Amino acid sequence: MDFWSFVSDRRQQLLMDTYQHASAVFQCMVVASVVGVGIGVLTYRNDRAGRLAIATTVTIMTVPSYALLGLLIPVLGLGVPPTVTALVLYALLPIVRNAIVGLRGVDPTLVDAAKGIGMSRAAQILRVELPLAWPSILTGIRVATQMLMGIAAVAAFASGPGLGNDIFTGISSLGSANALNQVLAGTLGIVVLALLFDFALVLIGRLTTSRGIRG
Amino acid sequence: MADRQRAVTGAVIELDDLTKHYPGSQLPAVDGVNMEIAAGETVILVGPSGCGKSTTLRMINRLIEPSSGRIRIDGEDVTDIDPVRLRRRIGYAIQSSGLFPHMTVAENIAQVPRMVGWSKARIRDRVEEMLDLVGLDPREFHSRYPRQLSGGQQQRVGVARALAADPPVLLMDEPFGAVDPITRDHLQDELIRLQHELHKTIVFVTHDFDEAIKLGDRIAVLREQSHIAQFDTPEAILTNPSDDFVSGFVGAGAALKRLNLTRVRDVTIEDVPTVTMDDPLQEIFDKLRERGGNELLLLDRRRRPYKWLRRGDLMRAKGSLARAGTLVSHHVTRDATLRDALEAVLTDSAGRVPVTGRRGEYVGVVDMETLLNSVHELLEADRMAALEHRHDLEEARAHQTQERLETGFAGGERP
Ligand SMILES: Nc1ncnc2c1ncn2[C@@H]1O[C@H](COP(=O)(O)OP(=O)(O)OP(=O)(O)O)[C@@H](O)[C@H]1O
Ligand SMILES: [Mg+2]
Numbered sequence: 001m002d003f004w005s006f007v008s009d010r011r012q013q014l015l016m017d018t019y020q021h022a023s024a025v026f027q028c029m030v031v032a033s034v035v036g037v038g039i040g041v042l043t044y045r046n047d048r049a050g051r052l053a054i055a056t057t058v059t060i061m062t063v064p065s066y067a068l069l070g071l072l073i074p075v076l077g078l079g080v081p082p083t084v085t086a087l088v089l090y091a092l093l094p095i096v097r098n099a100i101v102g103l104r105g106v107d108p109t110l111v112d113a114a115k116g117i118g119m120s121r122a123a124q125i126l127r128v129e130l131p132l133a134w135p136s137i138l139t140g141i142r143v144a145t146q147m148l149m150g151i152a153a154v155a156a157f158a159s160g161p162g163l164g165n166d167i168f169t170g171i172s173s174l175g176s177a178n179a180l181n182q183v184l185a186g187t188l189g190i191v192v193l194a195l196l197f198d199f200a201l202v203l204i205g206r207l208t209t210s211r212g213i214r215g
Numbered sequence: 216m217a218d219r220q221r222a223v224t225g226a227v228i229e230l231d232d233l234t235k236h237y238p239g240s241q242l243p244a245v246d247g248v249n250m251e252i253a254a255g256e257t258v259i260l261v262g263p264s265g266c267g268k269s270t271t272l273r274m275i276n277r278l279i280e281p282s283s284g285r286i287r288i289d290g291e292d293v294t295d296i297d298p299v300r301l302r303r304r305i306g307y308a309i310q311s312s313g314l315f316p317h318m319t320v321a322e323n324i325a326q327v328p329r330m331v332g333w334s335k336a337r338i339r340d341r342v343e344e345m346l347d348l349v350g351l352d353p354r355e356f357h358s359r360y361p362r363q364l365s366g367g368q369q370q371r372v373g374v375a376r377a378l379a380a381d382p383p384v385l386l387m388d389e390p391f392g393a394v395d396p397i398t399r400d401h402l403q404d405e406l407i408r409l410q411h412e413l414h415k416t417i418v419f420v421t422h423d424f425d426e427a428i429k430l431g432d433r434i435a436v437l438r439e440q441s442h443i444a445q446f447d448t449p450e451a452i453l454t455n456p457s458d459d460f461v462s463g464f465v466g467a468g469a470a471l472k473r474l475n476l477t478r479v480r481d482v483t484i485e486d487v488p489t490v491t492m493d494d495p496l497q498e499i500f501d502k503l504r505e506r507g508g509n510e511l512l513l514l515d516r517r518r519r520p521y522k523w524l525r526r527g528d529l530m531r532a533k534g535s536l537a538r539a540g541t542l543v544s545h546h547v548t549r550d551a552t553l554r555d556a557l558e559a560v561l562t563d564s565a566g567r568v569p570v571t572g573r574r575g576e577y578v579g580v581v582d583m584e585t586l587l588n589s590v591h592e593l594l595e596a597d598r599m600a601a602l603e604h605r606h607d608l609e610e611a612r613a614h615q616t617q618e619r620l621e622t623g624f625a626g627g628e629r630p
Binding site: 109110112113114115116117118119120123127128131132210211212213 | 276278299300301302303305306307309310311313314315316317318319326327330360361362376377386
């Protein structure tokens with residue numbers, strides 16, 4: 001059977017996997033962005049706290065995804081919980097690092113001006129510092145999204161959802177009739193998803209970055 | 216408009232033994248400043264770099280928390296109130312304009328009114344009004360971003376933002392420090408005009424003494440640790456610096472700088488005989504003859520100075536007014552400083568320049584002699600005033616000492 005007839009045969013299953021893959025990455029990215037920016041906001045003003053935040057997230061990154069899942073399964077069981085936890089943890093590093101870099105890069109005289117005209121600390125962050133750090137944060141989010149696309153495939157190892165299942169099944173039945181087609185379909189699906197997500201993020205960046213600071 | 220014409224009067228600021236000791240440094244950066252600034256007054260803090268000007272200024276809106284001492288605004292002790300609320304009542308403008316680059320000009324100006332809860336409609340009107348006030352066309356600049364403005368325009372918007380919620384007090388830290396000299400001159404003129412309308416209490420930091428003279432009702436010359444070397448009117452500081460430090464800071468040419476403080480309208484303006492283009496030639500001849508060698512000033516149809524006519528001029532030009540005489544090359548308005556007038560007189564070949572009114576019409580003439588006399592009189596008057604002032608101060612001090620001796624420092628508290 002050639003690749004395209006394989007795909008149309010398994011359309012239903014493949015679409016379901018693609019949807020679940022996208023949905024898992026999307027939801028994990030939302031959580032990771034909120035948590036990551038939060039960690040950034042809490043730590044950027046303090047040299048030591050900032051370093052600690054980055055060091056911790058770097059350490060998480062150095063653990064192979066396979067191993068991290070293996071460590072999480074005994075604690076969280078199989079399926080969605082270990083997948084989501086692993087994905088969020090992996091996404092944190094680029095987001096935290098870029099949030100800290102972005103927030104530290106805001107011109108101090110602007111923060112002084114914001115404070116000087118009577119903005120509360122919360123208003124300074126929400127109305128001045130975060131919007132100015134936003135391009136940097138968004139870059140972190142893009143990098144993290146690309147990373148998660150690949151890592152999410154590994155989640156099939158923990159019986160997680162998504163296109164990883166096709167790749168895994170294919171690999172484990174290598175030599176059989178449709179094994180290669182299955183691996184190929186899963187991989188291709190991930191590549192297409194990654195491109196679509198990146199495109200969407202670029203679009204979001206355009207819409208949410210003020211014209212006054214766009215490059 | 217109604218808002219703008221109402222004389223908004225600033226608030227009294229009192230600094231009472233205000234001190235800032237930065238952690239880790241040996242000496243305080245600001246050591247016990249006492250200062251009382253009247254409502255509607257413009258006070259300039261000048262002094263060498265690092266003497267504590269910014270620290271002093273930033274303690275007034277508590278961007279820097281004082282280590283000790285009190286700040287009172289209109290009698291209210293604000294040293295311990297919520298600093299965020301305090302700052303919304305105090306305009307703040309800084310050197311690099313501090314505009315938020317991701318917000319439009321209108322959004323920048325709207326920040327403080329928004330925070331204090333004005334309605335949308337009121338904010339919209341106010342933004343327009345503020346842009347008008349600082350001389351920027353609202354239609355053109357409303358939706359621009361700061362990076363689409365020149366340095367001078369940014370600075371204007373910065374001032375508009377500081378004034379948007381109509382605070383009684385305005386703090387400015389070298390607001391014109393980063394623009395070119397010509398723009399700076401314009402911005403200074405604008406500020407003078409603005410202050411003329413608004414009567415805010417302004418505390419302005421600069422290290423440019425000429426700027427201080429131009430803008431200040433009073434100038435505080437500070438030495439290190441914000442110790443006040445002299446706190447007085449520009450005239451008094453120029454003509455009677457209290458010590459070598461101050462005279463060093465005033466720099467050379469104090470008498471020349473004094474010329475910047477007086478306007479042409481304050482000195483005697485001479486009258487010269489004038490004729491207009493429409494007068495019959497015969498009358499012009501007659502006037503020239505009866506004045507025996509003197510000149511006539513020929514005015515154009517809108518009574519603006521046009522040409523200087525001498526006796527022989529008309530003959531030589533064979534009676535044609537169009538060809539006779541020398542064109543008026545310089546003139547000054549009544550609002551020009553004496554320094555501008557002197558410049559014009561020195562440049563003029565015959566040492567006199569016409570003074571013009573609001574629409575350029577002839578008002579009179581100043582020449583070298585009147586200028587020199589005026590300057591001498593001014594300097595003499597300044598000297599007398601300063602002596603008197605010093606005498607008053609000494610008397611007051613003597614009186615105080617006397618009082619203290621009499622009460623035997625009872626209580627120790629000031630009334
Ligand atoms: N945050 C700080 N921590 C420690 N020392 C400081 C701090 N800010 C200022 N200083 C010191 O306090 C002194 C006064 O500084 P300040 O900024 O008030 O001077 P300034 O008169 O405004 O000078 P300039 O004309 O250069 O702006 C300086 O010696 C400076 O080094
Ligand atoms: Mg300073």
